Amino acid sequence: MASFRIRQFQERDYKQVVDVFSRGMKEHIPTTFRHMLTLPRTLLPLAGVPLTVVLVSGSWLLAIVCIFFLLLFLWFLTGKPWKNYVSKCLHTDMADITRSYLSVRGSGFWVAESGGQVVGIVAAQPVKDPPLGRKQLQLFRLSVSSQHRGQGIAKALVRTVLQFARDQGCSDVVLQTGLLQKGAVTLYYSMGFQKTGESFMDTLMWLVDVSLIHFIYPLPSAQNHEL
Structure with missing residues (x-):
C-alpha cells in the first residue's frame, strides 16, 4: 500500500488540486447517464419517439x-449539471483557495500527498446560520484520484476535518453528497455520519433525478476519542 500524508494546502498545489477535483466530479457523468436510462421519464421517449x-x-x-x-x-443533459457545478466552484471558492479557506477563521483546506503528488483534497468552512445553540462546520470538496482509492485516503481526509472541528469547539460536522456517489455515501455511513434529509441542487439535477443526501456528525464536547 502506497504511503501518503495529509497537510495544509499550499499555493503550489493549485493546478493539481483543480485536476483532482474536476476529474472526480466528471467521473459521475457515466453513472448518472446509466441512472437516467432506468427512469420512466427517459424510457418513454426513447421508445415512443423512434416508434x-x-x-x-x-x-x-x-x-x-x-x-x-x-x-x-441524454449524454449532454447528464453531463451538464456536473460540468456546471465544476465551473461554478472554480469561479467561486476554488478560484482562490487561500483567500476562501486559509485566510478565513475557522476554515481549512487540506491535501493528501503521495509520491510528491496531490492525490486527494478536502475543505471545511463554518456554517453561516447553524441551528440555535450549535456551532457547525461544513465539509466540502472531498475527492481522491481514481488511481489512489482504496488506500484509506478519503477516510484520513474526513478524520482531519473532524479533528479540526473538535479543535474549533464545533458541535457538528455537516455535509452534502450525491445519491449516486455510492463510495462517498458508504464512507460517511461507516464513519458514523447520520442522514438528515435529501434535496436537489438545481432543476437540472431534479431532471436527471440525482438528489443530494444531507449528513451530520455530532461532536459531543465530552467525547475525545480517536476515530
Whole structure:
C-alpha cells in the first residue's frame, strides 16, 4: 500500500488540486447517464419517439438515427449539471483557495500527498446560520484520484476535518453528497455520519433525478476519542 500524508494546502498545489477535483466530479457523468436510462421519464421517449418515426415514415434506419441522437442528447443533459457545478466552484471558492479557506477563521483546506503528488483534497468552512445553540462546520470538496482509492485516503481526509472541528469547539460536522456517489455515501455511513434529509441542487439535477443526501456528525464536547 502506497504511503501518503495529509497537510495544509499550499499555493503550489493549485493546478493539481483543480485536476483532482474536476476529474472526480466528471467521473459521475457515466453513472448518472446509466441512472437516467432506468427512469420512466427517459424510457418513454426513447421508445415512443423512434416508434412514432417508424409509423410515420416507415423507415427503421431513420428510427435508429433518432435513437442515436436521443442518446447523444441524454449524454449532454447528464453531463451538464456536473460540468456546471465544476465551473461554478472554480469561479467561486476554488478560484482562490487561500483567500476562501486559509485566510478565513475557522476554515481549512487540506491535501493528501503521495509520491510528491496531490492525490486527494478536502475543505471545511463554518456554517453561516447553524441551528440555535450549535456551532457547525461544513465539509466540502472531498475527492481522491481514481488511481489512489482504496488506500484509506478519503477516510484520513474526513478524520482531519473532524479533528479540526473538535479543535474549533464545533458541535457538528455537516455535509452534502450525491445519491449516486455510492463510495462517498458508504464512507460517511461507516464513519458514523447520520442522514438528515435529501434535496436537489438545481432543476437540472431534479431532471436527471440525482438528489443530494444531507449528513451530520455530532461532536459531543465530552467525547475525545480517536476515530
